[in-house]
Amino acid sequence: MLYPLMTATREVFDLSGIWQFRLDPGQGLAERWYERPLRQSVPMPVPASYNELGEEAAYREHVGRVWYERELIIPRRLWGQRLVLRFGAVAHTAHVYLNGQPLITHRGGFTPFEAEITALAQPGKNRLTVLVDNTLDYSTLPVAHYREEPLPDGTRLISDTPNFDFFNYAGIHRPVRLYTTPATYIRDIVLTSTLAEGDGLVGYRIAVEGAERETVTVRVTLLDAEGRTVAAGEGTQGQLRIKDVHLWEPGHPYLYTCRVELWRPGETSECLDSYEEPYGVRTVAVEDGQFLLNGKPFYFKGCGKHEDFPVHGRGFDEAVYVKDLSLLRWLGANSFRTSHYPYAEEVMRLADRLGLVVIDEVPAVGLHLNLSPSAGPSKRQTWRELTTAAQHEQALRELIARDKNHACVVMWSIANEPATEEEGARAYFEPLLHLARQLDPQRRPLTIALQMLATPATDTVTDLLDVIALNRYYGWYVHGGRLEAAQALLRAELEAWRQRLPGKPILLSEYGADAIAGLHDEPPTMFSEEYQAALLQAYHEVLDACPAVIGEHVWNFADFQTGQSITRVQGNRKGIFTRERRPKLAAHLLRKRWRAIPDFGYKAGK
């Protein structure tokens, strides 16, 4: 799915701003609120989560539906163009209406969706209505415990408790755009690359739609960073050779531009449709226990993150993500994981430009019914009770379709902390892993971030993966305060994985401790900044001594909001920055360590 871009043949109109909004106690659909302008509405910014934008608890703790509405003006001059309405992401289910007519429904809160409105829209004023449902359950990604319980007063308590450790923000979270294309247009561009004696071989496939799709000439041109043509070809698929190619990698994020044009035969005046896709030429492979980027052993230094900030919650915020990626570079980091869901397209485009490597994760989190305290005494049968397979497949299809051309994306994370030690896990994941390998034209490596019950002795899926990713909290959830025990347990487990799956590289995808900023103690004690730093240091000693470890991602980049719980002090405090992005002691420790670790060859010869 192409990112909406203004080109010589396309226009984009951003519909961000203040929309009308109304919480729906439940009767909105029955009363067909979409058939007339929204009543009893309040102003609501788009993009943003709505949860912190009202002072009543009803906003923060709302479960179910809300309504958004705005006027959509279509200038007469656009008539005759193909008109498309595109949503960057709506959490978690969206029903879109235009002038009271149903337009599109989309399930999944972290990937874009679009609908052509050429036939439904009218010149001038249109009414755009979006019904957003934040309900999560055992069929959705992420997974939550949806319950309706009778109360003594005859009412029903509806609760939707996240089975994951972040606040279930909801709303129209990413930009909504109206964009135009000509009637015959470029629908998709698929790019792959290999290297040959210092040259880059770029394979391309172009999908064209519209009445003239069989007669137009497709021209593909590769331009270098100075805008000079370095290769060109025709046809809907082919391969172009870039002499002495500049490779994309951290520290050298060289981007070419792939320009695609549709021309009517014989016409040389102006092209019918054009689109430009930034593209970095690089190779990724896992071989001999190493993660190779452009054939060199890469060492991941970075963090798991969240899209999270006060007031707008999970809403798209250019200033915040520019700040975050800048801080990652300040740390000397070279990578991050999009924990636990796909991040905005704009983040991925910036990571390409900055040379930050990304592990791209689908929102498959909460797929374990025996992890959280609310699991209860009896052992649950996770893979019998969850019905997430269909949504999981859709999430994979949409993420790979969206991010397939990004040089920054080097690996797909198929899930975070699923019950891979339980009966049924392998049968659940095998088809999904096969699908991911089929869908990705670049055949990137796959991983799953494993929780602590998935050990070398109990895990049933990781032999199917390319990289072992471990979320480990020895010294926090296990033997809290006891760092020497933490080191012994971590060292032993890494060795056990090496023996269980020799030659498979290990990424420590999560490790860390909560630290309340400003809380200090000597000797270090839990929740102090000193303890957080000491735990990271203790882990680093073990990781440096283990050749199979190909990277370290601290949990988390910044403090972030969670649901209310006795174990969360206004959210999760494992950030190495506060929620407002102020550095804790640990940030300085990591900056010192990571600026001294090279991106490539760190463990060579160890």
Ligand code: GCU
């Ligand atoms: C888990 C999980 C995170 C969570 C973290 C924690 O590993 O992947 O989402 O925030 O532990 O408990 O802090």
